[in-house]
Amino acid sequence: MQKITPFLWFDGQAEEAARFYTSIFKKSKILDVARYGEAGARAAGRPNNSVMTVAFEMAGQKFIALNGGPAYKFNEAISFVVSCKTQKEVDYFWKKLSAGGKEVQCGWLKDKFGLSWQIVPEVLGELLSSRDAARSQRVMRALLRMVKIDIRGLTEAYQGAQTRGGKS
Numbered sequence: 544m545q546k547i548t549p550f551l552w553f554d555g556q557a558e559e560a561a562r563f564y565t566s567i568f569k570k571s572k573i574l575d576v577a578r579y580g581e582a583g584a585r586a587a588g589r590p591n592n593s594v595m596t597v598a599f600e601m602a603g604q605k606f607i608a609l610n611g612g613p614a615y616k617f618n619e620a621i622s623f624v625v626s627c628k629t630q631k632e633v634d635y636f637w638k639k640l641s642a643g644g645k646e647v648q649c650g651w652l653k654d655k656f657g658l659s660w661q662i663v664p665e666v667l668g669e670l671l672s673s674r675d676a677a678r679s680q681r682v683m684r685a686l687l688r689m690v691k692i693d694i695r696g697l698t699e700a701y702q703g704a705q706t707r708g709g710k711s
Contacts, residue, residue, distance in 0.1 A: 550607045552615045553656065555589075557608035560656045561597040564606075567639045574598040574605070588612060622651070622659035629664075630694045636662045637691045650692040664694045670701045678703075 553560055558576065565571035575598040584591040589610065597608045625640075627633045633650075640662070643655030650662050670682040678701050685700035686692065 545605055548605050548607055550609065551617075551658070552609050552611045554613045555593075555610050556656055557597045557610045558594045560658075561599040561606075561608050563655075564601045565599055567636070568602040570603045571601045572599065574600055617653075617657040617659065619651075619659045622661050624661040624663055627662060627664050633662055633664055633692055633694065636660075646690050648690055649686055650689070662692065664692055664697070666694060667692065667697060670697055673701070 551557075551560070561573055565573060575596075576594055577596045577598075578592050579587060579589050579595045581591050583589075583595065584593065587595075587610075589595070589612075594610055596610070599606055599608065625636050627636060637646075637652065640654050640660050641652045644657075645653045647653065647659075650667075652660050652662065654660060667682075667686070671679050671686075673679045673682075681700040681703065682697050685696050689696065
């Protein structure tokens with residue numbers, strides 16, 4: 544068992560969310576679904592035998608989703624970073640996770656459940672940590688003009704070329 548497991552609070556979409564996430568990432572599956580019994584359902588204001596928690600694995604990482612009610616909502620204070628090797632991978636996760644959600648800026652999005660994600664190419668860290676401050680600053684300026692991150696645009700900025708900027 545892993546030492547730390549993210550526990551995600553949903554109003555009533557825990558199973559739908561777990562199925563959505565496991566459909567997107569490789570090495571993912573539903574592990575267990577626990578249902579509210581009569582006493583727990585009454586205390587939680589949920590229907591008897593409705594889904595209480597869903598244990599699932601996403602990209603090899605275990606999570607638990609809870610149908611806890613409307614008391615808490617996701618916000619940007621917590622987000623999940625998806626590290627991508629290629630633009631094709633960035634594009635795939637961006638399209639899948641932003642479907643029904645909201646595109647934000649600099650590789651951030653909110654999925655249809657309100658959970659924040661950062662879809663980030665691995666090369667970004669290298670480009671931003673260049674010993675050449677001018678290069679890093681050009682990369683940051685290019686990044687700030689992007690919604691979905693464009694690796695080519697970042698690389699061009701690093702090399703000093705004009706960036707395409709704008710929404711990718």
